[in-house]
Amino acid sequence: xxxxTQTPSHQVTQMGQEVILRCVxxxxxxxxxxxxxxxxxxxxxxxxxxxxEISEKSEIFDDQFSVERPDxxxxxxKIRSTKLEDSAMYFCASSASGxxxxxxxxxxxxxLTVL
Amino acid sequence: xxxxxxxxxxxxxxxxALVLLRCxxxxxxxxxxxxxxxxxxxxxxxxxxxxTGATLVKGIxxxxxxxxxxxxxxxxxxxxxxxxxxxxxxxxxxRYNQGGKLIFGQGTELSxxx
Numbered sequence: 001x002x003x004x005t006q007t008p009s010h011q012v013t014q015m016g017q018e019v020i021l022r023c024v025x026x027x028x029x030x031x032x033x034x035x036x037x038x039x040x041x042x043x044x045x046x047x048x049x050x051x052x053e054i055s056e057k058s059e060i061f062d063d064q065f066s067v068e069r070p071d072x073x074x075x076x077x078k079i080r081s082t083k084l085e086d087s088a089m090y091f092c093a094s095s096a097s098g099x100x101x102x103x104x105x106x107x108x109x110x111x112l113t114v115l
Numbered sequence: 116x117x118x119x120x121x122x123x124x125x126x127x128x129x130x131x132a133l134v135l136l137r138c139x140x141x142x143x144x145x146x147x148x149x150x151x152x153x154x155x156x157x158x159x160x161x162x163x164x165x166x167t168g169a170t171l172v173k174g175i176x177x178x179x180x181x182x183x184x185x186x187x188x189x190x191x192x193x194x195x196x197x198x199x200x201x202x203x204x205x206x207x208x209x210r211y212n213q214g215g216k217l218i219f220g221q222g223t224e225l226s227x228x229x
Contacts, residue, residue, distance in 0.1 A: 003158075006158075041221070043205060045218070048214055048215055056214050095215060098215050099215065100147050100210060100213055100214065100215055101167075101211075102215065103164065107158045108157050108158045
């Protein structure tokens with residue numbers, strides 16, 4: 001069964017450094033998402049992406065964050081200057097049609113630790 | 116604004132016992148409701164969803180949930196727990212015009228005792 005993959009599984013970085021989290025969505029899906037979960041808190045929506053544009057973003061998704069689909073398979077989340085509070089599990093998801101009723105398929109997550 | 120509350124961050128049941136995980140939502144428009152499960156070191160996997168139509172929804176692994184508008188609830192049940200059901204369960208809500216933005220509850224960790 002097709003699945004969403006994410007790399008790396010765990011990333012450790014120093015505060016102020018840039019990180020890129022990578023995701024490979026399911027191949028025929030057109031809509032892509034990033035969520036994050038700070039330890040002990042809820043899974044939070046960050047951004048949705050379709051047709052090489054951001055469809056919607058949350059208030060968390062400020063100027064230090066960016067997303068890109070650099071080729072036909074990868075979907076990346078870049079954090080330009082990491083802060084301690086960016087430490088979290090980051091989940092990528094994809095869906096076929098992007099409708100509210102459409103199922104989103106999640107990857108296993110990347111645990112980001114900012115020291 | 117929409118929100119989801121899951122009552123109980125940890126639920127423990129014996130193998131063979133009824134599983135009941137509670138989810139209440141807040142939404143000003145008809146909601147779309149989802150239950151996801153996360154096994155250790157894996158991504159969130161859809162168990163079931165309610166969009167329209169029949170309010171009792173059946174999902175994978177013997178789970179089901181009932182949408183009760185009057186109670187703003189979408190509780191997840193399974194008649195008989197199995198050891199393999201031990202995982203974290205997330206309830207989520209969205210609405211038709213929200214473009215797939217899921218709002219999650221805080222999750223419930225289910226333990227199953229032999």
